[in-house]
Amino acid sequence: MVKRDSAADLVGLLTADDRNLAESWVAEVSKSLSGRVGRAELDRELRELYEALVEALRQGAADVHSEQMSEVRALLTELSRNRARQGFSPSETAISVFALKRVLEPVLENGSVDEIRAYVRLARVLDGLGLFTIETYTQTRDELITAQAEQLLELSTPVVRLWDGVIAVPLVGTLDSARTQVVMEKLLQALVDTGSEQAIIDITGVPAVDTQVAQHLLKTIVAARLMGAECTVSGISPQIAQTIVALGIEFDGIVTKASLADALKLALRRSGVDMVAHTGGQR
Numbered sequence: 433m434v435k436r437d438s439a440a441d442l443v444g445l446l447t448a449d450d451r452n453l454a455e456s457w458v459a460e461v462s463k464s465l466s467g468r469v470g471r472a473e474l475d476r477e478l479r480e481l482y483e484a485l486v487e488a489l490r491q492g493a494a495d496v497h498s499e500q501m502s503e504v505r506a507l508l509t510e511l512s513r514n515r516a517r518q519g520f521s522p523s524e525t526a527i528s529v530f531a532l533k534r535v536l537e538p539v540l541e542n543g544s545v546d547e548i549r550a551y552v553r554l555a556r557v558l559d560g561l562g563l564f565t566i567e568t569y570t571q572t573r574d575e576l577i578t579a580q581a582e583q584l585l586e587l588s589t590p591v592v593r594l595w596d597g598v599i600a601v602p603l604v605g606t607l608d609s610a611r612t613q614v615v616m617e618k619l620l621q622a623l624v625d626t627g628s629e630q631a632i633i634d635i636t637g638v639p640a641v642d643t644q645v646a647q648h649l650l651k652t653i654v655a656a657r658l659m660g661a662e663c664t665v666s667g668i669s670p671q672i673a674q675t676i677v678a679l680g681i682e683f684d685g686i687v688t689k690a691s692l693a694d695a696l697k698l699a700l701r702r703s704g705v706d707m708v709a710h711t712g713g714q715r
Contacts, residue, residue: 441550442489442557445539446482453535454482460531465524478528481507489557496560508561512568516576525569529562589614591622598630598699599623600692604637612648616655623659630699631656634692636667646681653686662702664688666695 446453458475465474484503493500508529515525539551589611592600599622601615619631633649635641641649653663666689668676676683689695 439489439492441546442554443486445536445547445550445554446486446489454479456535457482457532460535461528464527464531465520468520469518477507477511481511481528485561489554493557495557496564504561505564508565509568512565513572516569516572522566522569526562526565529558529565533558589618591618593622593626593628594632594696595700595703595705597626597628597703598632598696599626599628600632600634600696602634602637602692605639607638607645607648609644609648612645612652615648616652619652620655620659623656623661629661630702631661631663632692632695632699633663633665634667634695635665635672636669636692638667638672641672641675643679643681646676646679646683650683650686662687662699664695664698666690666692 458471458478461478462469462471462474481504484507488498488500488504491500492498493504495501496505511528512525515528533555536551536554539547543551589601589603592602594600599619601619603615607615615633619633622628623631633652635649638645649665653665656663664687665683668688668690687698689698
């Protein structure tokens with residue numbers, strides 16, 4: 433815990449010329465961010481942070497994790513999350529805290545011994561707050577990246593209704609455990625929503641199939657069968673066929689077709705749809 437006189441020194445350092453200090457802080461951060469944050473927004477953020485910091489130090493806050501720093505942490509969390517969403521870098525985010533040290537640097541040249549000691553103690557507090565800001569920023573960026581990855585998985589795994597009672601999942605790119613789980617969930621939900629009894633999994637756009645990918649496909653097909661749907665795998669290229677044979681992967685009981693068109697014809701026949709071929713010139 434900071435001693436009462438030490439806390440008073442820190443507060444005195446920040447409030448000796450608080451109006452000019454806060455303005456200088458805003459100006460310093462604004463210059464570092466090259467005007468990418470509106471001056472009014474920046475002024476509001478930093479003045480709220482300034483007031484909360486002064487109050488926390490007045491109550492004897494020792495470091496960023498002190499109970500008295502709860503409001504400061506809340507404001508820094510909001511600031512860090514906003515900067516992360518706006519695309520700022522970690523250093524551009526942390527400068528909002530570290531710039532206060534720069535504004536106070538004249539104390540080192542013209543201040544008394546007590547003021548210099550207070551500056552050093554305050555610098556340690558600000559270092560902790562800066563690290564907290566970076567940690568919060570990093571956590572937010574990780575959350576954003578995870579959310580974007582999930583959205584990409586959703587977009588890259590469409591379920592298409594080809595005919596009444598027939599749906600297809602055209603897959604493009606590499607399959608892994610996470611994506612296959614999405615494929616299974618979307619396929620099963622589509623079977624329920626559409627009442628389809630025929631499903632086609634098209635892997636024309638999948639560059640390679642290994643044991644893990646094959647096992648994922650098999651699990652998806654078994655799950656669809658439990659829902660009462662028949663599955664057909666289409667788009668198996670000669671290279672993938674050779675790989676499956678070489679790996680000894682068993683596709684017993686699973687119907688495969690070379691193309692999506694062939695798989696659709698089979699699904700329509702299973703659904704009882706009569707198909708009539710038309711030759712050119714006939715109407």
